[in-house]
Amino acid sequence: MKKIFVTGGAGFIGSAFIRLVLEETPDIEIINYDALTYAGNLENLQGLDATRHRFVKGDICDKETVLRNLPEETEAIFNFAAESHVDRSISSASEFVTTNVLGTQILLDAARAKNVVRFVQISTDEVMGSLPEDDAAVFNESSPLKPNSPYAASKAAAEHFVRAARETFGTDTVITRCGNNYGQRQFPEKLIPLMIANALNDESLPVYGDGRNVRDWIFVEDHARAVWLAYAKGKAGGIYNIGAKNERRNIEVVKAILDALGKPHSLIKFVADRPGHDRRYAIDAALAGNELGWKPQTRWEEGLRKTVNWYRENQDWVNRIRNGAYRDYYREMYGAGLKSL
Numbered sequence: 001m002k003k004i005f006v007t008g009g010a011g012f013i014g015s016a017f018i019r020l021v022l023e024e025t026p027d028i029e030i031i032n033y034d035a036l037t038y039a040g041n042l043e044n045l046q047g048l049d050a051t052r053h054r055f056v057k058g059d060i061c062d063k064e065t066v067l068r069n070l071p072e073e074t075e076a077i078f079n080f081a082a083e084s085h086v087d088r089s090i091s092s093a094s095e096f097v098t099t100n101v102l103g104t105q106i107l108l109d110a111a112r113a114k115n116v117v118r119f120v121q122i123s124t125d126e127v128m129g130s131l132p133e134d135d136a137a138v139f140n141e142s143s144p145l146k147p148n149s150p151y152a153a154s155k156a157a158a159e160h161f162v163r164a165a166r167e168t169f170g171t172d173t174v175i176t177r178c179g180n181n182y183g184q185r186q187f188p189e190k191l192i193p194l195m196i197a198n199a200l201n202d203e204s205l206p207v208y209g210d211g212r213n214v215r216d217w218i219f220v221e222d223h224a225r226a227v228w229l230a231y232a233k234g235k236a237g238g239i240y241n242i243g244a245k246n247e248r249r250n251i252e253v254v255k256a257i258l259d260a261l262g263k264p265h266s267l268i269k270f271v272a273d274r275p276g277h278d279r280r281y282a283i284d285a286a287l288a289g290n291e292l293g294w295k296p297q298t299r300w301e302e303g304l305r306k307t308v309n310w311y312r313e314n315q316d317w318v319n320r321i322r323n324g325a326y327r328d329y330y331r332e333m334y335g336a337g338l339k340s341l
């Protein structure tokens with residue numbers, strides 16, 4: 001059995017990745033290292049094969065605990081752990097610097113100390129900033145890093161430390177930069193699960209600004225597969241953009257959710273814009289296609305239907321989150337005007 005060390009595996013994408021690896025790769029054993037912040041949820045790990053998956057509660061910024069739990073000559077570290085929400089980074093950036101930058105460096109040091117074979121950093125297209133609206137421009141691997149939000153800045157900084165480990169110490173690194181993910185088990189503060197959850201409760205759907213911002217959406221399982229292929233087939237020092245050629249304006253996404261649930265468009269409420277709101281993301285994933293043999297398998301209509309159905313069938317999952325730590329933040333963000341809170 002080969003051992004891999006996955007950080008942030010109790011979150012949205014990390015848990016989808018673990019599920020995929022356990023299902024498709026029989027000779028892999030996973031150590032899932034996660035601090036269980038507000039976004040980490042052990043319910044996301046229900047039903048996993050316990051003989052090949054071991055959960056460890058730990059912070060990536062805690063060097064001793066990382067070193068104690070990281071086996072010598074682990075095949076790979078997959079660093080999914082992060083503070084991941086742009087709006088939170090605007091309210092308070094320091095946790096983003098701590099986890100996303102310092103935490104990544106601590107993992108890089110640990111990788112070197114324990115002779116880890118490969119370090120895979122899960123990054124984001126947001127490190128490359130914003131593209132003009134109604135334009136053919138897309139992000140590729142040579143686009144300059146121009147992060148605009150504190151979240152994006154922290155992920156870009158992490159990428160620099162990954163690069164520095166490679167250049168300075170010869171660490172075998174791979175970076176993936178993916179667009180906006182959607183799918184089951186996404187924390188309901190991000191656009192798609194928030195809108196589904198609100199619509200199911202007949203609450204208003206807060207759309208920032210004019211709603212014309214564009215995101216390039218990808219189904220979470222397609223991203224998870226791309227990360228695995230980047231590990232298995234990526235070049236040392238490689239950077240791979242991951243996207244499904246699925247640009248959508250926010251307002252179009254929100255209307256599609258309301259239509260899927262049979263709810264009226266009158267639930268949409270335009271609210272103040274996000275400061276520094278990136279206008280458009282669009283990804284050229286040709287390199288991942290050519291070098292990794294990756295291509296997305298889930299069409300938007302199918303992925304959105306699966307996602308909406310999952311949230312409809314798992315309203316208790318959302319309600320448990322909303323009734324817990326998330327409630328105060330949600331009130332602060334959207335005021336008390338939302339019925340179920």
Ligand code: NAD
Nearest residue numbers: 008010011012013035036037039040059060081082084181
């Ligand atoms: P998430 O917020 O759902 O999950 C993050 C997980 O990391 C949680 O389980 C949390 O408990 C854990 N975590 C946070 N701080 C930690 C720490 N200090 N030590 C250990 N664990 C910690 O995030 P996600 O949406 O699953 O994103 C996973 C990764 O993918 C992140 O690195 C993010 O930047 C990147 N990414 C996300 C998207 C997206 O659309 N969600 C797109 C591209 C890249």
Ligand code: TYD
Nearest residue numbers: 086180189190191192206207208213215250
């Ligand atoms: P989000 O899911 O926070 O992801 P990111 O900021 O990383 O792209 O937001 C996706 C888009 O949806 C972004 O343009 C901001 C917008 N948005 C809203 O209009 N209303 C909301 O309540 C949220 C959370 C996001």
